[in-house]
Amino acid sequence: MTISINMKKIYLDYAATTPVDPEVKKFIQPYFDEIFGNSQSLHSIGQESYRLVETARNFIANMLNCQPEEIIFTSGGTESNNTAIKGIYFAHRNLRIKHIITSTIEHHAVLEPVKFIVENFKDEGAYVTYVPVNSKGIVDVEKIFESISENTILISIMHANNEIGTIQPLKEIGEHLQKINKQREKENKPKIYFHTDAVQTFGHIKVDVEELKVDLLSASGHKFYAPKGVGFLYIRKGTKIEPLLHGGGHEFNMRSSTVNVSGIAGLYKAAQIAQDVMNEENERIKRLRDKLLDGIISKIPDVVVNGDLNNRLVNNINICIRGVESEAVLLALDSEGICVSSGSACSSGSLEPSHVLLAIGVDPVVARGSLRFTLGRFTTEEEVDKVIEVLPKVVDKIRKISPIA
């Protein structure tokens, strides 16, 4: 496979975004100017687009183990999460009290819509419970079950965390909810819907909605080598939900907007490749990740590894380096051609330490030194070796400036 990204740079930020796979890039080309039709148009050019979109929908549905009409294409993870959370809320507005349960380590694309609902609709009975996680970054399932009330309408728990890569016990939650919902059905009470943000997992590990027992699932193309600006939301048949976008009635009336045919073409091809290479790639990436982590720990003193190492995405390393601030390390690494992420939110203008690291109990000062390395399809062993060589030097240099030993 040819490397499509700048060869001089070592890119270890695949959880932020991935380059478009060269095969995907090639596959998309005709959808810009040859098969460019509006998938709603009845003429042949439109119908060609329509066929591509439905082929893609079938393929994704197959991967997820659901029906094609349960998939709606969106612009990505944020839109899918917003549609799921606000859509479920708006469809249940008539209820006297509406309770949402989520975790403290969700992505902002879940936390913010939940916050929006609770802040704007508390007068009409909206409230939320944030369930904590343990020190390994795994959500407390018992606390979720305890939080469930008569009025709970939605539980949203991410599949894997974007910062520390920990995989959440969705199956356990889903099975328990199924039992509760059976009882509720008998009593003619509204169902509790189960949503998951699977942006970090779809295309990387097996995601089966029947196995996880979720009702809604968000995914994003650019996390698995498709272009940015395309994703999907799985909505189980029979779910009471309102759309965010009203208009021409596209996507089974759930998402009006002219269908992003070229984006969906990319999503389709990227999903195909992901399914083909998943097992093999995960083995290769895990070996490189383990080598990198071992190298870092053995060469740099005072490093804390964040999050469970077993229930974790195979490409993720999240560490805190004591005595340094991550942005300084990130800048120094960048000048050496190595691109990583500072696990903190400093980059977005806020200097607050990461909410995920604070949630797993990392000391706030230590959390300032967090770094995330996420490996991917184009990561090579030489690159890993280079990072193991460069990082200790960079850390040593910045530690010499630091007053915190």
Next chain:
Amino acid sequence: MAQYSEKVMEHFMNPRNVGEIADADGVGTVGNPVCGDLMTFYIKIAEDGKTIQDVKYKTFGCGAAIAVSSMVSEMAKGKTIDEVLKFTRDMVAQELGGLPPQKMHCSNLGVDALHKAIEDYISKKKIHPVLCKCPFCDGELPCAEIMECQKCEKRIVKCPHCGNLVEYKETCSICGKKM
């Protein structure tokens, strides 16, 4: 990540005057490592009592914080206390070719830390305003716990009880308490 000027990156990559001064005349720390940056500045004052002879610092923070520390140390070295007290955050940012707006508040702390070190130096001096003169012959005294007068060669100490400068003996010649 913030967009930094070339000057910021240059100072961040090659920070000047990093370190501590063991016998500093003044030390100043500002900041908060939980949500901002932390800086400690050390200064050494020249014999004239006015000129900043040496400046060093230790900084915990982002690239901007390190560049600011380096720039401030460079700006202050060789200047007089009066000149340095006129330094402002904006002057530092300007010298660095600008700083991103979100870094102005949390990272541009160098001037504050340096000013605090000068305040520390001034306040330390005020504790021993008479240290310079021997109470017996008016000769000069070096700054130390037990000071030997350079003229009459008497050994002088500051009594821990009454605070007067007296000859170094078992008991204070003024208050009579044991030293």
